[in-house]
Amino acid sequence: MVLNMPRRKTKHKTGLPRIKGIGIKVHDAWIGYVCIDCDKLNLFSIGSILLNPEETYLNAEWKCKKCGYLHSKISALPFKEWPSEYTDPDSIKCQRFWQAFFRIATENKEAYWKQCNACGRILPANAFSRHQGWGLLEKQMECRSCKGAINAYLNPRRTKQQLHEANLKRRVGDLLLEGENERIDINALFKRFNGKCFKTGVKLRKIERKSWAIDHILPSSCLYPLTTENAALLSKEANNNKRTKWPSHFYTNSELIRLARITGADLSLLSRKDPIVNPNINVNKCVTRYLKVRERSNLSKHIKELKKLLEDYGLVVSISAKNKKLLGYKK
Ligand SMILES: [Zn+2]
Ligand SMILES: [Zn+2]
Numbered sequence: 001m002v003l004n005m006p007r008r009k010t011k012h013k014t015g016l017p018r019i020k021g022i023g024i025k026v027h028d029a030w031i032g033y034v035c036i037d038c039d040k041l042n043l044f045s046i047g048s049i050l051l052n053p054e055e056t057y058l059n060a061e062w063k064c065k066k067c068g069y070l071h072s073k074i075s076a077l078p079f080k081e082w083p084s085e086y087t088d089p090d091s092i093k094c095q096r097f098w099q100a101f102f103r104i105a106t107e108n109k110e111a112y113w114k115q116c117n118a119c120g121r122i123l124p125a126n127a128f129s130r131h132q133g134w135g136l137l138e139k140q141m142e143c144r145s146c147k148g149a150i151n152a153y154l155n156p157r158r159t160k161q162q163l164h165e166a167n168l169k170r171r172v173g174d175l176l177l178e179g180e181n182e183r184i185d186i187n188a189l190f191k192r193f194n195g196k197c198f199k200t201g202v203k204l205r206k207i208e209r210k211s212w213a214i215d216h217i218l219p220s221s222c223l224y225p226l227t228t229e230n231a232a233l234l235s236k237e238a239n240n241n242k243r244t245k246w247p248s249h250f251y252t253n254s255e256l257i258r259l260a261r262i263t264g265a266d267l268s269l270l271s272r273k274d275p276i277v278n279p280n281i282n283v284n285k286c287v288t289r290y291l292k293v294r295e296r297s298n299l300s301k302h303i304k305e306l307k308k309l310l311e312d313y314g315l316v317v318s319i320s321a322k323n324k325k326l327l328g329y330k331k
Helices: 053-059 092-106 144-154 160-177 186-192 237-243 253-263 283-292 299-312 321-326
Strands: 029-034 040-047 111-116 123-125 210-218 231-235
Touching: 029 092, 029 123, 029 321, 040 186, 053 092, 160 283, 160 299, 186 231, 210 237, 231 253, 283 299
Parallel strands: none
Antiparallel strands: 029 040, 029 111, 111 123, 210 231
């Protein structure tokens, strides 16, 4: 039964505060209707059980908060221009009106209203995206407007497609760089960064391995290996936001300066506006190693991905005739 479904753990990772106080009951459904006498929008919560349209028609007495008009099958319709055979509650025409009136507000999940957990507004169901199997209305906690802002925070300027490509480049980059990466001395790393997340300042505990991550400052997707100079200590959450981003797209100017001081990295490179592929990497050596490597589950897919990266970065010219041939390039 839906009512007893376990609540999703609400991790605070949206960048927006959740509404505090008595708290918003994220599964509650609301009735929203416009008063037929004064046009005021009336909203009230009905908790977590949806109404049956026919029972609502038979029993409901919804009183307008502004003008006091009672929305009920016993009320006469207030439309001045209508003949009395339509407005008289004893008439079948008037009863059909009420039946449909209550049906509109209760007929299915989309008919209800819901309160947004971020902006606090009560909005019609279609202002929320679907969250299958979650709660009575199967809608997300935040309205689509707030969700838009949250997504921009979590994923600025990137579309799904761009993200997919970035992840693919990182995957290929990681494989190409195997053998170039240095072993990072974790104790020294914690010491350099005072045991704190460089981005958020949150204190990190070395033994809680899942709570922190080593940021590849200059990303492996641009073929920068992991070295002491290229490693920053971040909380897991900060690192999830950094992902494959170029340092100046994630760190502020003063953070970049501090970071260069701590790691000894090249500030002019870190602060570049646009990403640049590592000019010092020996691409041919990396490709040779990539092609030598043990059994890969899907060789043809890996080759295709590798070729895409080499072409996107204009690196085909940097590889040897032998490797070009292996990858199927005509001379
Ligand atoms: Zn009213
Ligand atoms: Zn909202």
